[in-house]
Amino acid sequence: MTDDSFRKILEAQESLRRQLEPFHTAMRALHENGAVRQLTEMTERHREMMRVAAGPLENLKAAGLFGPDSELTGAAKRISELVSGFESSFxxxxxxxxxxxxxxxxxxxxxxxxxxxxxxxxxxxxxxxxxxxxxxxxxxxxxxxxxxxxxxxxxxxxxxxxxxxxxxxxxxxxxxxxxxxxxxxxxxxxxxxxxxxxxxxxxxxxxxxxxxxxxxxxxxxxxxGLSGPPPLLIEEYDRSEELEPEDDFDEAAYARTNKAHDRLTRFETQLRRFIEESLRDAFGDDWIRHRVPGDIQRKWTEKRQRARDQGEREWPLIAYADFTDYVPIITKKDNWNDLFKPFFVRQTAVQESFQRLYPIRICTMHARLITQDDELYLLVETKRILTSIGTDA
Structure with a gap:
């Protein structure tokens, strides 16, 4: 094993240790408060902890992190036992x-x-x-x-x-x-x-x-029907392979996170194509200058220049968009009235939909464990938006 491979293994173990800490903290709180608080309150908190932990720990168990040879001991394995108890109540x-x-x-x-x-x-x-x-x-x-x-x-x-x-x-x-x-x-x-x-x-x-x-x-x-096949990837709008991930994802331990990241990436390429084609078809090749807010234009141009300086191939300018750029473009008054209102009906509904997606967008970009709550928001809102723009898989 090379030094670099060993370093990556240690980093992955440390990343998982940090992400399991909230589960350890929650379990400690249950035990510390059990003698003081009403039994019913402790039971409710216990069940809430199990509800949140069920999805992430399913992937960690699949990765072998709670097996007999696992380095995770004590509280982490106790949480796994509690989740098994939760599952047995169904x-x-x-x-x-x-x-x-x-x-x-x-x-x-x-x-x-x-x-x-x-x-x-x-x-x-x-x-x-x-x-x-x-x-x-x-x-x-x-x-x-x-x-x-x-x-x-x-x-x-x-x-x-x-x-x-x-x-x-x-x-x-x-x-x-x-x-x-x-x-x-x-x-x-x-x-x-x-x-x-x-x-x-x-x-x-x-x-x-x-x-x-x-x-x-x-x-x-x-x-x-919420978790059908992910949308098609539009490669012309996908810069993800050019970007270095923050952490090296373990395929089994982060299976839920990786799957969510892939769906979001595909979703964004579809959305970028929809926005560009809609505005270009209506206003010509100079649509960015006329129809994208100035601060977003500047940010895209600067990101493209930095990418060029690093030897990256050139992409359509909208491929440099951040997740928070889409709502200002869609709800910009002239864009909304001229194009996007028939698709989304109300501007507040657009903002609401993207805000529901924002936490999981951040968590998938930074290799965080994904819960069933996260997954529900992801599947409902990406399906709503893609269905509305006519590109749902």
Whole structure:
């Protein structure tokens, strides 16, 4: 083994150690507060910790980081045991049980607007018959059934209704929260998955939507149509291979992060092409000078020049865009009125959609462990935007 290979292994281990620290801290807090606080509060905090940890730890277990030869010991392995206990509290419905729960279920959020399409019940029934991973919470059956049905409803609504339809946009706020107001991002949410989850819930996320074991959550997303194939990569607009990643990703430990990063990269190439083709077709080859805010123009030009100086090939200027550049271009008054309003309906809805994507965009760029909350926002909002612009896979 070369010195460089050994250095990379040590760096990867240290990166994982840092990212597991919030899980250790959360578990310590449970034990420290258990003798002081009400048992019910401790139980709720324990379950919340397990909900957030379920997705990331599934990938870490797949990478062998909790096996007998793992260097992660003590608290990290204890967390893995707790997640296994959390998973054991879910089961598949018994014969006739799903039908009984369906009769008790009262649609909320997105599921309510599906009444006009008269298809929710049959689609939901097919999903209930198809899923084979334990998903029904033995402690709160109706809550987990409602969350399962709502995820199916979100996927169905995005197939049937215009992606930025006013009713759908309002209904999604019941499930995902209200993100319309411009956000001052708390720095800690990008490193600490528990802080990020708390932030999501402050915005209004319904945590029941992601309170499933990892295998059941993934099947639910697939059956709903939210986690289909990623969009096509438009290579002409993809500079990602030219950019050095902050960390070397371990393929197994960071499988969820890598998958999210790939989907976001593909999404951005599709969006860049849509913006460029729309504005160029309408206003000619000089569209950037006339239709892109001046500060963004300057930033793109400077980035292109730095890339040239480093010997990088030249890309379309929009390929140098940052994630935060798209909303100002789309919602610029003349661009909005002349082109983009029919696609997105309301400017606040555009800002809301991109703000829901911003935390996971930062986390994937900096090799952070991705939670099921993150994944839900990623899949819903990229699908909405791509569907709206006519490029959904």
């Amino acid at each position: 089961r598949l419905p018994e014969t006739g049980e799903a039908h009984r729960l369906l009769g008790q279920y009262e649609p909320g959020g997105v599921a309510r607007i599906l009444d006009q399409y008269k298809q929710q019940s049959s689609e939901l029934q097919r999903a209930l018959e198809a899923i084979n991973a334990p998903w029904l919470d033995i402690h709160n059956q109706l809550r987990s059934f409602g969350a399962f049905a709502e995820l199916q409803g979100i996927g169905q609504a995005l197939r049937l209704a215009p992606a930025f339809d006013a009713r759908l946009t309002e209904a999604l706020r019941v499930d995902l929260g209200d993100w319309r107001v411009k956000i001052a991002w708390p720095a800690e949410i990008f490193d600490d998955p528990f802080a990020r989850s708390a932030f999501y819930q402050q915005k209004g996320l319904d945590p029941a939507l992601t309170e499933f074991p990892a295998a059941a959550f993934q099947q639910n997303l697939l059956l709903s």
